[in-house]
Amino acid sequence: MKVRILTAISIILAVYGVESSEAIANEDASTEPREIYRKLKQEQREEHRELRRKHRAQGMLMRVDENKDGQVDLNEYLAHAQERFNKLD
Numbered sequence: 001m002k003v004r005i006l007t008a009i010s011i012i013l014a015v016y017g018v019e020s021s022e023a024i025a026n027e028d029a030s031t032e033p034r035e036i037y038r039k040l041k042q043e044q045r046e047e048h049r050e051l052r053r054k055h056r057a058q059g060m061l062m063r064v065d066e067n068k069d070g071q072v073d074l075n076e077y078l079a080h081a082q083e084r085f086n087k088l089d
Contacts, residue, residue, distance in 0.1 A: 063080070064076055064077060064080045066079070
């Protein structure tokens, strides 16, 4: 059963570009394969969340930056804040 799990993990790691599950498993020989898989999935979820945060922040910047110069000046910020306030009011 452990061989099947390790094989499945090796395939998943190959797909995601990790060289070998043995390198990860050798960190702690007592670690169960399911724990290794869970740890990898958690790291991937955290990386994905960080990418989403950056993408969302970039989208907000683009919406507020009216003259598209890559910077938000005070007037652009205040105009956007006023628009949002008016929508909520």
